[in-house]
Amino acid sequence: MPSVKRAIRIAGSSGGFSDRQRAIGDLAKNCDIDCIIGDWLSECTMTLHGAQKQENEKRRKAGALNEAETQGLFDPTFLVKLAPALPYLKAKNIKVAVNAGASDTGLLAQLVEEEVKKQGIDLKVGWVSGDEVTETVKRMYANGEEFPSLMNGKPLKEWGHEIISAQCYLGGAGICEALRQGCDIVICGRVADAAPTIGAAMWWHGWDRETDLDQIAGSLIAGHLIECSSYVCGGYYSGFKRLMDKCENIGFPIAEVEHDGTCIISKEPGTGGEVSVGTVASQLLYEIQGPLYYGSDVTADLEGIVMKDIGKDRVSVTGVKGLPAPSTTKVGLTAWGGYQAEFHYYLVGLDLEEKAEWTERQIRHSIGDAVKDLTCLKFSLNGYSPENPRDQEVSTVDFRIFVQTKNRDLVDSFTLDVPGFNRWCMENFLQSCPGASLHNDQRQSEGKEFYEYYVTLLPQSEVKHQVELPWLGKSIDIPVQKNVTTYPRDQKSYETEDPVDLEKFGPTTRGPLGWVVGGRSGDKASDANVGFYVRHDDEWDWLRSILTIDKIHTLLERSNKGRKIERFEIPGIRAVHFLLRDHLDRGFNSTSEYDTLGKNLCEYLRAKHVDIPNKFLRRGRF
Structure with missing residues (x-):
């Protein structure tokens, strides 16, 4: 752990396996940073890697695949991205923590170590295990555990498919311990998207998982903001039309996480895009499920979050409150579906x-x-x-x-x-x-x-979370913290407390909601979320008054599935958020819909017509 109390500067290099190849090398070479994190996994890739793991085992038993061979068990692009960066990582003492290990984290860590030795660089490579829980889930299910779906509440027995793999989401504590033990590159499997940022910040600042909840919750949100790489820098942004200059090369994000858990979001210099309250608020709203953001290390309360532009491409994020982590963690089950x-x-x-x-x-x-x-x-x-x-x-x-x-x-x-x-x-x-x-x-x-793909919950106590340190020849257990609690499946949902009479906003023009409202949507298995925000205070009074649950049902029109919709507000970014329960047809790998990831829902709703006050339109459209 560094002796200084300055912020740790963490760069986000990947939001998925499809992200740009240049990221790790350019960030290591050109940026003043302390750590590079990256997310290579999604529910889609977890399913594919898990299925491939079972297929490999079948082929080995049949003698068609020897013990040294592997196919599709971890991200095949990661090593290509990492290799050019290794000299810069060593020279500038930059740490790396990523989840590219998928279904064979140890093998990828071994390959990374071989590449490090090939280049003659002294970097220590470790890895995190424990996310593979297939046998644990099967045992508990056989013993009567119902494993209800997080999406619709139905028990696993109604799913109608045979489990072939199960991976749970680990937190950042294992990454923190690996860095504390002297690791330079930490390879993980299915850790939560924000876990690498949490782990790096916990290591840097020496936070205690039992007591420093506000601080860790702040790093959880910092991790959420940068884990999708350029999304927070203008990718997928409602105001994209004014970012056409250099749109071919939108920058990767940097989070400066302070000792108190607050952070400043900026971006890679000399690149396109922007970091503004608009782009950062958009990413905050992406894939959240309600006012509470759950992680294995902490729970973050989002309702009090505040964002401010403090300079060109610099946004401060404050107001995040921490609560105890849930006693459970999310687990994804994969099954063969057919053709x-x-x-x-x-x-x-x-x-x-x-x-x-x-x-x-x-x-x-x-x-x-x-x-x-x-x-x-x-x-x-x-x-x-x-x-x-x-x-x-x-x-x-x-x-x-x-x-x-x-x-x-x-x-x-x-x-x-x-x-x-x-x-x-x-x-x-x-x-x-x-x-x-x-x-x-x-x-x-x-x-x-x-x-x-089926999503449910697993007690954290059933997970064997470990850090593997090959250069020391040992493993370290990561126990569940004592400060955990049980949360209900459904989060708080409410309409605005004091809606404003819409007549008070004066004359209106009928037109698309998106003329004055920005937003972002996403998926978690078959749930879809969508959040909307505006740029001015009086627009916020109008937004929170017009966007009720019934209004969303109406705007969905023929796309309305008639299922439960939950709502909450984030006043500090003038945002209203909705969770559409079981709105998507299953998940990415099995859906029959065009909108495989829920990403298009927001733009559909922004195109729907409402009565917009003329005074808002005079300020200019998105």
């Missing part, structure tokens, strides 16, 4: 709803009794033709037919002579509606395997 396929008609011009109905009725007739073997059959008309369209392309919309089944024979081929999904769709082409055409690549109609 899925899709077929696309392109429809054009007038009468699109009727054309879609015509096509659907014909295809359903072709399917006939085989519908009983389909676990999912969904028809969706996506897009519209504007009045007096400017060209044929803008007048063309996608009519998508999506199926899932456990009977491979039904989706086993996309050739016309084999009965099944492709044939059901294709054989109706010559009796189709006017202006219908086919995509010239039929491969999507051949079935691909998909996996189901």
Whole structure:
């Protein structure tokens, strides 16, 4: 632990496996930082890695894969990103803590150590274990544990699938201990997205998990803000139109976490994007589930958070309060779901709803009794033709037919002579509606395997959290802190206490909510969240008064699933947040919907029309 009490400067280098390759090297080379963190995992990748782990074990038992081989167990891009940075990490004493280990953290740590030795650099590599809990979950389930879904509350027995892997979310305490023991690079599997930031800050400032709750909660929120890399610097920002300059290279974020847990968010110099209250508030609202943000180390209360612009690309974040961590941690279960396929008609011009109905009725007739073997059959008309369209392309919309089944024979081929999904769709082409055409690549109609994902809770006491220190030849247990508590599944939800009469805002113009309201949305399994914020105090009075739970139900219109919606407010950033329970069709890997990650929900709602006070519009639109 450093002897100074200055802030630790932590840079976010990755929000997922798809992020830009340059991050770790450029941050290490060009920035004044103390630690680089990165998030390479998601519910999508956890499912895929977990399924691949089981497949590898089957192949090994069958003699088709030797003990030295592995496929798909950890992020394949991480080492490529890390290798160029190693000399700078050593020269500048920069630590690294990442969750790229996925389903074989120890193997990735070994490969990193080999690369370090290959370059002749003295850096100590350790790793964190304990997130793999498949056998623990199976044992507890066999002994009667119900494992209710976090999304809909139904017990695991109603899921209807066989568990093939389970990973739980670890906190930052193991990372903290690894750094305390002298580790330079800490490789983790499924730690929570914010855990690397928490662990680095706990190590740097010497915080006590039992007592320093406000401080650790502040680092939890700092970690949440930078774990999606450039999101907090202008990526996915409602005000993106004014950030076109250098949008090809939006900067990566830096969090300066102070000894009291407050932080300042800035970004990599000389890059595009911006750090403002707008961009930081947007990221805060991303994927949260209510006024309490749970972590294995602490619970953060978000309702009192305050953000201020304190300079160019610098925003201070204060007001976060800490509460005891929950006695449980989230665990994701993976199961084989079957096969899925899709077929696309392109429809054009007038009468699109009727054309879609015509096509659907014909295809359903072709399917006939085989519908009983389909676990999912969904028809969706996506897009519209504007009045007096400017060209044929803008007048063309996608009519998508999506199926899932456990009977491979039904989706086993996309050739016309084999009965099944492709044939059901294709054989109706010559009796189709006017202006219908086919995509010239039929491969999507051949079935691909998909996996189901189920989220529940596991007692932290059932997790064997350890730090592995190969250069010392030892492991260190990370016990659960004593200061934990049990929280209910459903968080506090409320309408505004003192709504303002909307007539008091004066004359209005009918137009999109997004003219004056920014926001962000995301997913957690099948739950979708969406948060909205405004830029001025009087707009805040209007926003919190107009955006009620009933109003969101109305704005959703035909996208309304009719399920529970929860609401809370964050006055310090002029924001209203909604959690749409079980709104998405399962998770990324098995969903039948276009919006696989809930990220598009906010922009749909920002496009919906409301009555906007004219005085707000005179200030300029997003």
